[in-house]
Amino acid sequence: MGDLIGKSVKRVEDYRLLKGEGKYTDDFNMANQTFAVYVRSPHAHAKLVNVDISAAKAMDGVVNVFTGKDIKDAGIVGSICGWQVDFKNGDTMKEPGHPILAVDKVRHVGDAVALVIAEDKGTARDAAGAVEVTYEVLDAIVDPKAAAQDGAPQIHDDVPNNTIFDWELGNKDETDKAFKNAHHITELSYHNQKLIPNAIEPRAALGHYDISDDKYTLYTTSQNPHLARLIIAAFVLSIPEHKLRVVAPDVGGGFGSKIFTYNDECGVLWASKQIGRPVKWTADRTEAFFTDCHGRDHVTDAKLALDADGNITGLRTKTYASLGAYLSNFSTCVPTYLHGTLMQGAYITPAVHVDVTAVVTNTVPVDALRGAGRPEATYCIERLIETAAREIGMDPAEFRLKNFIPPFDGVKQPGYQTQVALQYDSGNYEGTLKKVLKNAKYEKLKKERDAARADGKLMGIGFSTYVEACGLAPSALVGSLGCRIGLYDAASIRVHPTGKVTIFAGAHSHGQGHDTTFAQIVADEFGIGMDDVNVVHGDTDSVPFGYGTYGSRSISVCGNAIMKSVDKVKEKGARIAAHKLECSPEDLEFENGSWTVKGTEKSVGFGDVSLTAYVPHDYPENEEPGLDFTSFYDPANFVFPFGAHICVVEVDKDTGEVKVVKYFTVDDAGNVINPMIVEGQIHGGLAHGIGQALYEGAVYDDSGQLLNGSMLEYCIPRADNMPLFETDSTVTPCPHNPLGVKGIAEAGTIGSTPAVVNAVIDALSDYGVKDLQMPLAPQRVWAAMQQAK
Amino acid sequence: MSVNGTGYEHDVEPRTLLVQHLRDNMGLTGTHVGCDTSSCGACTIIANGETVKSCTLLAVQCEGAEIKTIEGMATNGKLHPIQESFREHHGLQCGFCTPGMVLSSWQLLERNPKPSETEIRHAIEGNFCRCTGYHNIVKAVQDAANKG
Known part of the structure; x- marks a missing residue:
C-alpha cells in the first residue's frame, strides 16, 4: 500500500553494529x-x-x-x-x-x-x-553406517546397534517396480560430511x-x-x-547452532x-x-531410474544418519521430515522411496545447520540428475527441463502433491532455469569451456535446480509427525498515543535484519515513516510467545503474524475513525496513513486515531481504549522456495585446487520485502554451500578424536576463496500467506553444494572422474586425476 | 596506553591479553573475541597505526601504545566513510565480525587507496565472516576506495 515494501531500505540496526555498540551476551556483566x-x-x-x-x-x-x-x-x-x-x-x-x-x-x-x-x-x-x-x-565408533552394524561399540546401554530409529517414506513397491523396468540406472554412494557451524x-x-x-x-x-x-x-x-x-x-550468527x-x-x-x-x-x-551441534553426516546410497526416453521413473535412497553422541533438540527431524520429504525435488518422479537409519556415534551431537536436511536431499537429487544426464549423453539443462514439474501458481493450478508427503505451494522451475541460462549466457559459456579444455585448462560448468521447504511449519501437521512443539509465531503491534509504533516479534534477529524488514512492513501498511517504528525481540519478558528464527521462517511465519496484528489495528482504527467522521467503518478507505470517507475529502489521520484511542473522550460506545494487538500465525503449509544455480569452476591441473570463477543464481522466494537483505542472505548461504563442497568437513580418527578442531585446521571459507555472485530472481508468490512470501536464508546453501561438485566433475570429465567425495580439497581432486590417468 | 585518544593507566595481570583488557577492564566491548587463537580477526584493533589481532598481544606489551578500536572510528556520532560504505552496501549482517572487518579495511586503504578486488580479498582474508559470503564487504571496500 505504501512504497516501502519491495524497496532496499538500508538497515536500521547497522549504526550501532558498525560503531561497536552491539550488545552480545558476553558484553553483559552483573x-x-x-x-x-x-x-x-x-x-x-x-x-x-x-x-x-x-x-x-x-x-x-x-x-x-x-x-x-x-x-x-x-x-x-x-x-x-x-x-x-x-x-x-x-x-x-x-x-x-x-x-x-x-x-x-x-x-x-x-x-x-x-x-x-x-x-x-x-x-x-x-x-x-x-x-x-x-x-x-x-572403543569408539564414528562412522554412521558402521555404528549400526552388529558388534559395533555400544554407546548407550539402552540403544542396541546404536540405532535410534529406522524410518521410510514414499512408495517402496512402486519404486522397486520402476527400478525393475528401468532402461538406465544411475548410482551414487557418498558421505555428506559432518560440518561444524562456526558462528563467529x-x-x-x-x-x-x-x-x-x-x-x-x-x-x-x-x-x-x-x-x-x-x-x-x-x-x-x-x-x-x-x-x-x-x-x-x-x-x-547462528546458522542453526x-x-x-x-x-x-x-x-x-x-x-x-x-x-x-x-x-x-x-x-x-x-x-x-x-x-556446538554439528550438521549433516549422512552416508548415502542413491539410485535414479530412467526410461529409454530420458524420463525419470524412480528414485531410491538409503541413508545412515549420525545424530552424534546424544539427541539434540531437533536432531531426529533433520534426516527425516526435513530430508526425506524433499526427495521429489523439482521433478516429476512418479516413484520415490527414502530409507533412513538414524544412529548415535561417538561424535559431537548433530542437529540443524543452515538448510538442515534439505541440503542433504538436494545434494542427493542434483548429483544424481547431473550424473544421469552425463551418462545418457544429454545436456544437464535439457535433461532438467524435460523432467521438471510444470509451472503451477497454487491458485489457478493446484499445489503439487509430491510422492513424499509434502504438497508444494507454487513453483515455476523452468522459469528460474531458463533465466539463469540466459544470465550465464550458457551457450557461450559452453564454448568457452570447450576452448579452455582445448587449451589444456580444466573448466567446468555445474547446475543445481532446487526446491526447498521452509517457513516451519503448520503446528498440527508437524505434531502428527512427532514434533512435540508448535511451530507458529507471534507478534504484537503496540501503537503509541502519538502514532508511533513498536513491534514485539517472536522471531529473533541475528543478522537477518528484522529491525528493518519488519519495520518496513508496518510503516508501509500504516503509511508512516520507518523512523516511526521500532522492533523489540529477544526478551521473553516483553515479546509474545513465538518460536524464534530458523528454517527461513522469520518473514513467512512471524511476518504474517505481524500482518494479522496490522489488520486488527486497521479494523479498530477504522471504527474509531468512523466515529470521528460520523460514518460507518464500511464507508472508509485507508490509504497513505489516513482513513477517508469514500468519494469525499473527509479524512482522519493515523496519528489522530491513535491519540483518540488513548485519550478516549469522544469515543465509540463499547469500544475498549488503546491500540495494541497480539496475533499468532500458524501457517497453512510450508513455503517452497526454488531456484536454479550455475557454477563455473577452474581446476588447477598441477595442484587439484578448485576455484569458483563465476556463480549465477536465479532464486524465487515469492514476494520480497527488502531485496538488499534477501540478496545478502543468498550470498551468505552460497558461501556456506560452497564451503561444504570445497573446504569444510569434520575429520575424525577411529578413536573419535576430531583432528581438525580449530579454525587453523577446519577450513572456513575466506574472502579470497569466494567469487562475486551474480544473483537474480523470479517472483512466484506464496498462495497461502497474506504477504505472499517464502524464505531465502537457506536457499543459497541448499542449492549451491551440488552445483559446485557438478562443475568440478564436469571439469574433470575428460579424466573419466565420475564422482568425488566432499570436500573437494586439492589433494583429493589431484589424487582422483592421477588415479584416472 | 592511549585508547581512542585518551590516556589510561591500569595495573594488569601479566597474562592479560590486550583484548581482555579492552573488553573487561575498559568496557570497550566493540572488540569481539571469536577464537582466542588469532584466526578469526574479530578482535582486530589498530596499535600504533597498524592493525593487529588483539588476542595475540598481551596488554603489558602495549604499554605506551596508541590504540584505536572500533569505538574510535566514528566522530561526533558520524560514521567513518568506511563504516558508511559498509552500511550503504549491506556489508554486515550479525555484526560480530564487523568491527574487525572495518579496521582491516581501513588498514588496506591506508596502504593501498585503490585496491583491486583481489587485493581487497587478500587484505581481509584474516577476518572470517560467516554471514555475508564477503560479496557485499568487497563492494563496501570498493565503494570506500572510490569515495576516498
Whole structure:
C-alpha cells in the first residue's frame, strides 16, 4: 500500500553494529558475577571412573566445583529431544538421556564432566586444569553406517546397534517396480560430511537467580529465547515458567547452532542458584568445535531410474544418519521430515522411496545447520540428475527441463502433491532455469569451456535446480509427525498515543535484519515513516510467545503474524475513525496513513486515531481504549522456495585446487520485502554451500578424536576463496500467506553444494572422474586425476 | 596506553591479553573475541597505526601504545566513510565480525587507496565472516576506495 515494501531500505540496526555498540551476551556483566569453565572429556568414549575435585575446590578464588553426581542428585536430567520419530515397525524411538555433566560415561570428546566456578576467568580455567578425572577408555565408533552394524561399540546401554530409529517414506513397491523396468540406472554412494557451524560469536550464558524476587534471568546466545525458556523451565530445571526470563540480545550468527537449548547454558543457570551469585560462561573456540551441534553426516546410497526416453521413473535412497553422541533438540527431524520429504525435488518422479537409519556415534551431537536436511536431499537429487544426464549423453539443462514439474501458481493450478508427503505451494522451475541460462549466457559459456579444455585448462560448468521447504511449519501437521512443539509465531503491534509504533516479534534477529524488514512492513501498511517504528525481540519478558528464527521462517511465519496484528489495528482504527467522521467503518478507505470517507475529502489521520484511542473522550460506545494487538500465525503449509544455480569452476591441473570463477543464481522466494537483505542472505548461504563442497568437513580418527578442531585446521571459507555472485530472481508468490512470501536464508546453501561438485566433475570429465567425495580439497581432486590417468 | 585518544593507566595481570583488557577492564566491548587463537580477526584493533589481532598481544606489551578500536572510528556520532560504505552496501549482517572487518579495511586503504578486488580479498582474508559470503564487504571496500 505504501512504497516501502519491495524497496532496499538500508538497515536500521547497522549504526550501532558498525560503531561497536552491539550488545552480545558476553558484553553483559552483573554485579558480584562469577565465571564458569567446564571440564571436558579428552576421550570419545570412556567409563568415568572418578572425578576428583578436591584440589580444584581448595584453590584461592574458586567458588565451587560441581560434578555429574551433584546435578543427578538434584534430580536434573538434562536437555531433551523435541521430535519423536518412531521405528518402521511402530516401536518407540530410543531416547537416551543427556546429563548436563556426565555421570557414568563420556560419549564424545568435549562431553562435560565438571563445572568450575571462580571469581575470575583465569582462576576458573586454572582450577579446571586441577580437576583430576580418571577414565577407562572404550572403543569408539564414528562412522554412521558402521555404528549400526552388529558388534559395533555400544554407546548407550539402552540403544542396541546404536540405532535410534529406522524410518521410510514414499512408495517402496512402486519404486522397486520402476527400478525393475528401468532402461538406465544411475548410482551414487557418498558421505555428506559432518560440518561444524562456526558462528563467529561463540555461545555464551550469563545466569542469575535473584533470591529476593525468586526469579531467574538468563542472557544467552539463542535464536529462540521463548523455546529456550520453555525447555529450561518445563523440562530441564523445573522452574516455574513465569519466574524465568530469557534474553537473547544481539547474537553473532547462528546458522542453526543457536536454536538448541544446550546443557551448558542450563548448568550455568542452575549453578547461579546454588552459589547465590550470577555465573557467566563464554565458550572458547575449541569448545565451539567440540560442543556446538554439528550438521549433516549422512552416508548415502542413491539410485535414479530412467526410461529409454530420458524420463525419470524412480528414485531410491538409503541413508545412515549420525545424530552424534546424544539427541539434540531437533536432531531426529533433520534426516527425516526435513530430508526425506524433499526427495521429489523439482521433478516429476512418479516413484520415490527414502530409507533412513538414524544412529548415535561417538561424535559431537548433530542437529540443524543452515538448510538442515534439505541440503542433504538436494545434494542427493542434483548429483544424481547431473550424473544421469552425463551418462545418457544429454545436456544437464535439457535433461532438467524435460523432467521438471510444470509451472503451477497454487491458485489457478493446484499445489503439487509430491510422492513424499509434502504438497508444494507454487513453483515455476523452468522459469528460474531458463533465466539463469540466459544470465550465464550458457551457450557461450559452453564454448568457452570447450576452448579452455582445448587449451589444456580444466573448466567446468555445474547446475543445481532446487526446491526447498521452509517457513516451519503448520503446528498440527508437524505434531502428527512427532514434533512435540508448535511451530507458529507471534507478534504484537503496540501503537503509541502519538502514532508511533513498536513491534514485539517472536522471531529473533541475528543478522537477518528484522529491525528493518519488519519495520518496513508496518510503516508501509500504516503509511508512516520507518523512523516511526521500532522492533523489540529477544526478551521473553516483553515479546509474545513465538518460536524464534530458523528454517527461513522469520518473514513467512512471524511476518504474517505481524500482518494479522496490522489488520486488527486497521479494523479498530477504522471504527474509531468512523466515529470521528460520523460514518460507518464500511464507508472508509485507508490509504497513505489516513482513513477517508469514500468519494469525499473527509479524512482522519493515523496519528489522530491513535491519540483518540488513548485519550478516549469522544469515543465509540463499547469500544475498549488503546491500540495494541497480539496475533499468532500458524501457517497453512510450508513455503517452497526454488531456484536454479550455475557454477563455473577452474581446476588447477598441477595442484587439484578448485576455484569458483563465476556463480549465477536465479532464486524465487515469492514476494520480497527488502531485496538488499534477501540478496545478502543468498550470498551468505552460497558461501556456506560452497564451503561444504570445497573446504569444510569434520575429520575424525577411529578413536573419535576430531583432528581438525580449530579454525587453523577446519577450513572456513575466506574472502579470497569466494567469487562475486551474480544473483537474480523470479517472483512466484506464496498462495497461502497474506504477504505472499517464502524464505531465502537457506536457499543459497541448499542449492549451491551440488552445483559446485557438478562443475568440478564436469571439469574433470575428460579424466573419466565420475564422482568425488566432499570436500573437494586439492589433494583429493589431484589424487582422483592421477588415479584416472 | 592511549585508547581512542585518551590516556589510561591500569595495573594488569601479566597474562592479560590486550583484548581482555579492552573488553573487561575498559568496557570497550566493540572488540569481539571469536577464537582466542588469532584466526578469526574479530578482535582486530589498530596499535600504533597498524592493525593487529588483539588476542595475540598481551596488554603489558602495549604499554605506551596508541590504540584505536572500533569505538574510535566514528566522530561526533558520524560514521567513518568506511563504516558508511559498509552500511550503504549491506556489508554486515550479525555484526560480530564487523568491527574487525572495518579496521582491516581501513588498514588496506591506508596502504593501498585503490585496491583491486583481489587485493581487497587478500587484505581481509584474516577476518572470517560467516554471514555475508564477503560479496557485499568487497563492494563496501570498493565503494570506500572510490569515495576516498
